Amino acid sequence: MNIIGKNDYKNLQKLILNRNFKKIFFLTGYNSFYKSGADKIFKNISKNKEVNFFFKKKYLPELQELKKIIKLINKFKPDLIIAVGGGCVLDYAKLANVYFNEGNIEESVSKSNFNFKKKHSKLIAIPTTAGSGAEVTPFAVLYINKNKYSVENEFVKPDYYFIIPELIIKSKKILKASTGFDAIAQALESMISVKSNEKSLEFSKKSLKLSIPNYINFIKKPNIENTIKMCLAANLSGKAISIAKTNGPHAASYPFSVYYGIDHGHAVSLTINEFMLKYYLNSNYSITSFDLKERFNSIFKLFKIKNIYELDAMLKNIKNQAGLENNFKKLGINISRDYNKILSGVNDQRLKNCPIRIERNDLKSILLTKK
Numbered sequence: 201m202n203i204i205g206k207n208d209y210k211n212l213q214k215l216i217l218n219r220n221f222k223k224i225f226f227l228t229g230y231n232s233f234y235k236s237g238a239d240k241i242f243k244n245i246s247k248n249k250e251v252n253f254f255f256k257k258k259y260l261p262e263l264q265e266l267k268k269i270i271k272l273i274n275k276f277k278p279d280l281i282i283a284v285g286g287g288c289v290l291d292y293a294k295l296a297n298v299y300f301n302e303g304n305i306e307e308s309v310s311k312s313n314f315n316f317k318k319k320h321s322k323l324i325a326i327p328t329t330a331g332s333g334a335e336v337t338p339f340a341v342l343y344i345n346k347n348k349y350s351v352e353n354e355f356v357k358p359d360y361y362f363i364i365p366e367l368i369i370k371s372k373k374i375l376k377a378s379t380g381f382d383a384i385a386q387a388l389e390s391m392i393s394v395k396s397n398e399k400s401l402e403f404s405k406k407s408l409k410l411s412i413p414n415y416i417n418f419i420k421k422p423n424i425e426n427t428i429k430m431c432l433a434a435n436l437s438g439k440a441i442s443i444a445k446t447n448g449p450h451a452a453s454y455p456f457s458v459y460y461g462i463d464h465g466h467a468v469s470l471t472i473n474e475f476m477l478k479y480y481l482n483s484n485y486s487i488t489s490f491d492l493k494e495r496f497n498s499i500f501k502l503f504k505i506k507n508i509y510e511l512d513a514m515l516k517n518i519k520n521q522a523g524l525e526n527n528f529k530k531l532g533i534n535i536s537r538d539y540n541k542i543l544s545g546v547n548d549q550r551l552k553n554c555p556i557r558i559e560r561n562d563l564k565s566i567l568l569t570k571k
């Protein structure tokens with residue numbers, strides 16, 4: 201279900217009424233729920249229903265908090281879970297809904313052993329950020345002891361999603377900058393991922409056509425129109441990475457979030473220029489089934505530019521305008537001191553999806569030479 205526009209919550213109300221859900225478990229964050237105005241919308245929806253709430257506290261989806269959520273779900277036994285929030289909330293809901301009867305989550309994620317047979321309840325995802333597209337992806341992130349794992353399975357995907365722009369338009373500028381950049385990066389990376397195909401390419405292109413002209417205005421001069429366009433761009437980028445997955449910039453981003461508390465989209469933005477340059481300049485050695493240089497030409501067309509150096513300049517300019525700090529030092533990141541720690545947190549699964557072979561040494565040079 202994909203409904204966008206003002207007063208969409210009426211369709212949400214209809215769905216809950218028609219399906220006769222009786223017990224609703226709300227998984228949300230305090231800010232997501234009250235500051236976005238979601239509380240007013242859900243007051244009506246949950247009338248005459250048995251309702252239980254969980255407000256997540258952690259900044260990233262972590263095992264201990266996930267276990268708490270699972271305990272509550274098993275006790276309350278909802279027939280519907282509604283997740284209202286950003287990527288972390290949505291990931292918690294997606295994970296709890298498949299891990300509700302799993303004894304050893306650590307073992308499952310560390311061995312990528314995802315034999316889910318069923319979900320606990322129907323799950324509705326309602327994002328309060330325009331970024332990750334987590335409402336449509338069949339994967340979720342989980343951190344265990346500062347290591348990032350990706351849980352990937354069709355059962356992880358939410359059953360329904362609703363995009364309510366009124367909940368998103370009010371979010372803070374810095375959050376819009378970070379989540380919106382995530383949508384751009386996901387669409388861009390998925391265009392050149394090893395796993396990219398015709399279908400994912402279509403989603404990526406559609407996403408970029410919406411995000412490139414609307415991203416900065418969505419941050420600086422938000423209105424319903426540019427908010428809807430960014431929501432759509434995020435949603436399409438989620439559909440693109442569901443097929444093509446992300447690569448270098450995402451692979452390298454996780455330690456920046458874990459060790460330095462940098463928001464996901466912002467963390468992804470930190471190395472995107474360096475990866476794009478590296479990919480393009482080594483396109484003769486590409487490991488993709490498609491012509492990598494041709495694919496870059498499509499990217500240049502979408503950005504209305506001529507070459508890789510203009511793409512580099514444009515991405516820098518976009519980050520600058522969005523207020524995303526691009527300098528490691530200013531972010532308190534000492535690469536030459538910390539690169540072993542950072543490299544140990546890089547996601548190998550995503551790294552393998554780069555269009556050229558990227559080894560740990562390449563990564564080191566990308567991080568050390570970043571200006």
Ligand SMILES: [Fe+2]
Nearest residue numbers: 332382386464
């Ligand atoms: Fe992302």
